[in-house]
Amino acid sequence: MNIAFFFESDINPIKGGTERVTWSVAKYLISKGMKVVFIAHQKRNDFDPSLLSYHRFLPDSVGYDTLENIRYLQNLIQDEGIDILVNQGGLSDEVKLCNKKILQDQVKIVSVIHYGILEDLYYFKEFLRFQFIWNKPFIFIKSLLRYLRMPLLKRKAVKNRKNQLSFLYRNSDAIVLLSEGSKDDFLQFVDNAKKEKLFVIPNPNTYEKIHEQSLKNKDNIVLYVGRLSYSQKRVDRLITIWKNIEYQFPEWKFLIIGDGPERTRLEALVLKYKLKRISFLGYQDPEVYYQKARIFCLSSTCEGFGMVLTEAMQHKVVPMAFDSYKALHDIVEDKKNGFVIPPFDLSAYASRLSLLMKDFRLCAQLAENAQEKVLEFDVEKIGEKWMSLFKFLCQNEKC
Missing domain, CATH: 3.40.50.2000 (Glycogen Phosphorylase B;)
Incomplete structure (x- = not known):
């Protein structure tokens, strides 16, 4: 079985949480005999050349769903025999390429949501900075206008989230959430969605050993x-x-x-x-x-x-x-x-x-x-969940 992980930037385990998780899961899959490649939209300036053999980079690092990138991804999936494409940016721009409209039935698409579904909307006010400083009228007025516009901004955010999740659901073969509690939140946003398409796979431990220290x-x-x-x-x-x-x-x-x-x-x-x-x-x-x-x-x-x-x-x-x-x-x-x-x-x-x-x-x-x-959260236990998902997606096909 050949697996590709898609992300905004190159997968370097020392650069960020999603990157560390992807690297840990990929190593587990490789140990089980699978081929794994990373497809990235952009290459960081400090890209580690020792990781080059795992990576494929889109030709257009500015746009996403450009004709150049679409053709490159379609050809890559065919040439490397990719069976399953795991989009690690389920609520980000990555979905512009990693969807059924573009890739049709070329590959099974798994969309991973690395964020909560509802929490940022529930605590919407906490994300906005208000500085009501009397002796700085410009800052005061700017904060006041933001405060007055907050209900409108929140309504727009809710609408955008609903549209995002609905598109993701229709154009993925499986949705991976990090917590069981997120399932009901997802279903609240997407009309006629079925739980059977939602899978819960937590992030694995990214340090290989438990440290037995005093x-x-x-x-x-x-x-x-x-x-x-x-x-x-x-x-x-x-x-x-x-x-x-x-x-x-x-x-x-x-x-x-x-x-x-x-x-x-x-x-x-x-x-x-x-x-x-x-x-x-x-x-x-x-x-x-x-x-x-x-x-x-x-x-x-x-x-x-x-x-x-x-x-x-x-x-x-x-x-x-x-x-x-x-x-x-x-x-x-x-x-x-x-x-x-x-x-x-x-x-x-x-x-x-x-x-x-x-x-x-x-x-x-x-x-x-x-x-x-x-x-x-041992990587062996989490890796088994990923293996089960892949087998489920390929149960009626050769992968």
Whole structure:
């Protein structure tokens, strides 16, 4: 069976969550005797040439469904005998090429949705920044207009989501969601959709080994790993939380791994609050910090899965996150292997974080449970789900 994974950019396991997941699943499939190729719209400037043999690049890296790209993809599928095309950008521009209208019956199409179906619409307001600053009239008026237009913007977003999902459903052989809880959300948007076309396959652990390390060798570190963006990640919430408890815990520090457009603003916020033990470390291999940290904090408005949670849990780091997306409950069980906080309640978050920082025994117990929990996401188990899906799609055909 020959499988192609389609994504916006080249698949490099150190570049992003979807890339790491794709790489892990691909390695599993290859170990089972399958041929796997990656089809990318664009090649990054720092593309790793050692990965070239796995990759095929569209000739037009600007447009998507151009005649040049369509012909290239159709010929590639035929020449390389691709049986199944897995579109890893189910709600992105990738669907302009990876659909039945263009590819007809050349190949089975699996569309993967790496985001929640409903959460970003439910918490729509949280994605918009409002700055009602009296002494800056331009910013004030701009924020006011955005606030007044918010109901209209949300209606448009809901309509667009319905159109996206309906097109995806009609033009895919299977839809893969990351959480069982997303099925009902999908069916709510797509008229006459059937559950039989929806498959739930969580993301696998991307670190190959469970790290059996002593909790006594860990440091008093609270950790964040991820992109520094406003609309989704909202690291400013964590800085506000830390402001309220830093003085109580002089032996603890807060490390932020990652970079992005919000970094300058976040660093200014730290200076404004005169915080002493927050460090911005930029892009780093997070594994060494997972090995040292005791607590992992996620502050996102919503996530698709939250791979950083399972990565941290593999290293006995206790996870905390807001209860703002369905897949979270597949990963974190409140008070058993981490803490699930009511959406955007900064006071409750600070209280739970303080409890973990004070109570070593509680922190240690949750950490042990967290590491045990992520065994459910072992790549062998997740890989078997992918194999079952592929066999189901090809059961009446030669693949």
